[in-house]
Amino acid sequence: MEKIKIRKVILDVDTGSDDAIAIMCAVKAESIQLEAICTVWGNLTVDKTTLNTLGLCEALGVDIPVYAGCHRPMVKDRSPYRDLDNAYEPLIVDGKELKIHYDRLEGIPEPTRKAGSRHAVRFYYDYLTEATEPVTIIATGPLTNLGFLFRLAPHLAEKVEQLIIMGGGVHITNSSRAGEANIWHDPEALQIILDTGIHPLLVPLDATHAAALNLDDCQKLESLGTFAAEFTAKLARQRIEYESARFGEYHSFSAIHDALAVCASIDESVLEDVQELACRVGLSGSVDGDLLIDRREVPEEKVNVSIALSANKEKFVAMLCELFAN
Amino acid sequence: MKRKVILDVDTGSDDAIAIMTALLSPEIEVVAICTVWGNTALENTTENTLRLLSRMGLEIPVYAGVPTALSKYLSPERDVPAFIEAEIDGEVVKMHDDLFDLPAPHYAKEDLPAPFFYMDYLSEAEEPVDIVAVGPLTNLGFALSLKPDIVSRINSLTIMGGGYNVANVTGSAEANFWHDPEAVQIILDSGVHPTIVPLDATHKAIITKEEISKLRVSDNFCSNFAADLMEQRVLVHSEVQPLYLPDSATVHDALAVAALVDREVLQDVREVNLNICFTGAGEGHCVIDRREAPAESNCSFAFSADRERFVNFLIETFKNFKER
Numbered sequence: 001m002e003k004i005k006i007r008k009v010i011l012d013v014d015t016g017s018d019d020a021i022a023i024m025c026a027v028k029a030e031s032i033q034l035e036a037i038c039t040v041w042g043n044l045t046v047d048k049t050t051l052n053t054l055g056l057c058e059a060l061g062v063d064i065p066v067y068a069g070c071h072r073p074m075v076k077d078r079s080p081y082r083d084l085d086n087a088y089e090p091l092i093v094d095g096k097e098l099k100i101h102y103d104r105l106e107g108i109p110e111p112t113r114k115a116g117s118r119h120a121v122r123f124y125y126d127y128l129t130e131a132t133e134p135v136t137i138i139a140t141g142p143l144t145n146l147g148f149l150f151r152l153a154p155h156l157a158e159k160v161e162q163l164i165i166m167g168g169g170v171h172i173t174n175s176s177r178a179g180e181a182n183i184w185h186d187p188e189a190l191q192i193i194l195d196t197g198i199h200p201l202l203v204p205l206d207a208t209h210a211a212a213l214n215l216d217d218c219q220k221l222e223s224l225g226t227f228a229a230e231f232t233a234k235l236a237r238q239r240i241e242y243e244s245a246r247f248g249e250y251h252s253f254s255a256i257h258d259a260l261a262v263c264a265s266i267d268e269s270v271l272e273d274v275q276e277l278a279c280r281v282g283l284s285g286s287v288d289g290d291l292l293i294d295r296r297e298v299p300e301e302k303v304n305v306s307i308a309l310s311a312n313k314e315k316f317v318a319m320l321c322e323l324f325a326n
Numbered sequence: 327m328k329r330k331v332i333l334d335v336d337t338g339s340d341d342a343i344a345i346m347t348a349l350l351s352p353e354i355e356v357v358a359i360c361t362v363w364g365n366t367a368l369e370n371t372t373e374n375t376l377r378l379l380s381r382m383g384l385e386i387p388v389y390a391g392v393p394t395a396l397s398k399y400l401s402p403e404r405d406v407p408a409f410i411e412a413e414i415d416g417e418v419v420k421m422h423d424d425l426f427d428l429p430a431p432h433y434a435k436e437d438l439p440a441p442f443f444y445m446d447y448l449s450e451a452e453e454p455v456d457i458v459a460v461g462p463l464t465n466l467g468f469a470l471s472l473k474p475d476i477v478s479r480i481n482s483l484t485i486m487g488g489g490y491n492v493a494n495v496t497g498s499a500e501a502n503f504w505h506d507p508e509a510v511q512i513i514l515d516s517g518v519h520p521t522i523v524p525l526d527a528t529h530k531a532i533i534t535k536e537e538i539s540k541l542r543v544s545d546n547f548c549s550n551f552a553a554d555l556m557e558q559r560v561l562v563h564s565e566v567q568p569l570y571l572p573d574s575a576t577v578h579d580a581l582a583v584a585a586l587v588d589r590e591v592l593q594d595v596r597e598v599n600l601n602i603c604f605t606g607a608g609e610g611h612c613v614i615d616r617r618e619a620p621a622e623s624n625c626s627f628a629f630s631a632d633r634e635r636f637v638n639f640l641i642e643t644f645k646n647f648k649e650r
Contacts, residue, residue, distance in 0.1 A: 151392060
């Protein structure tokens, strides 16, 4: 039998419905040794994303260290003219309030464990300073923790074997005309990361939307009968309910963005059309949070990211089913 | 009891004078010195600080901080060079030499980066601590972003930076604030309510060549080193930034330290609402709310200073150095 290569992984999440599914993927994957989970503001306040993360770990019966991180963007919200309004306002349908991320993950126990006493940025600093083996970081929330880390200690980028980021959109956006939520929430953080030369793998909306789950996929997961599969289906159904209420009946599917990033670390072939591109981040005005790809015939900027412009939906669903079967 | 003080510096000529002023003031115990980039690169400001402390026979812990602004230089349009130097008789004379002509330090900086030092120290501090920050405010901006509750452990924060009616690095900005405007805003938003010692105060409290020679009368390492640095500053000022008295120099950072020991060196200190501009021609500019009914005050801003009191304070304080 082929020996599975085990990767050490740190997750950086704003749990969050799709983050929860991403965490379950990482916990269940044989090829991932989950070293720690750092939390950040984003989908919800950092207090809530931390509680949700701790509660989910408890539901899964794992005691992976959790470190609470930043509670607001590095600098974006210091400018009175930069927009940070939530693009995913709750909707009221038939008297019921629908959200894309509920404050507390439903059906998850109240955590008995607390987050580690160190701040997430300090944890990264200590961990990477001491690390002798390569580590992969998968970040699926605003990149504030890593932005602060690499602003202080850019040399630590050398200790990261791979950084996978769910964020951005080349031909698809969500939070603004030009921005995807994770990047748009803290654009400076991504630019700092890019400036280290770390060359991240970006899993943008172009990929996650190509691998969106529909109600049939939810049924398939439910038939597996495990906690992880059923919980994934439940969260996906919540997201589909919200999105179809917001975008129209035809929109009976939802991208499980963050889980695709974790699946890409298990098997990168779940991503398609991965391109090597030169990218800057818009930091002001109408391009705030935009991935500014050098689109000239002959790009003048240095290639600094791999960006997946599509994904294999069947493979993604099959991976989720396999991960959550037991 | 002595006041416990942390200095945050980008040493730097006037930073060195500020450090010596603090170390020679009997009212103050300097518990640590944090360094930051600014007048020169972080490695230099750290090395200069260690050299100075070593030469003084001290081993106060030095924590190196953040090597550049939180976010400013990510925007190419905001990344323009700005430093002050003059060409005198074909030779470039800088306001801040990269490295001091002092012997190599006899101890090394701490491993812990300055922002983490602040977070740890202030979380654990049993006594109130005073902080005097005289470089770009990146270290404190970083620490207060990650751990806002440390504000309650800061007894006072005195900042040299900004200017209301005086600027230096651009037509509307002072260097420390201009280098990292967002960090200043983070501090103002934190509720720490700093005392700001801006150019309006430091360009008032200047020292003349004659007074520098009075400082030399003490004839110890510190008074001579300070006098050397001041004389170099007089040269640059006379050439590119002449002040209201001939043959004189600013000693910005030392005024902030002096203000902690003797608040009376500051004059016309007003409670104002201050915001910092991050863009365009106003980059780094101090926007003071000047409406009839301004927003709530978030800092004390010194619009002037008592020049003679400050100069006498320096001359007296520099008598205190004793070789160890």
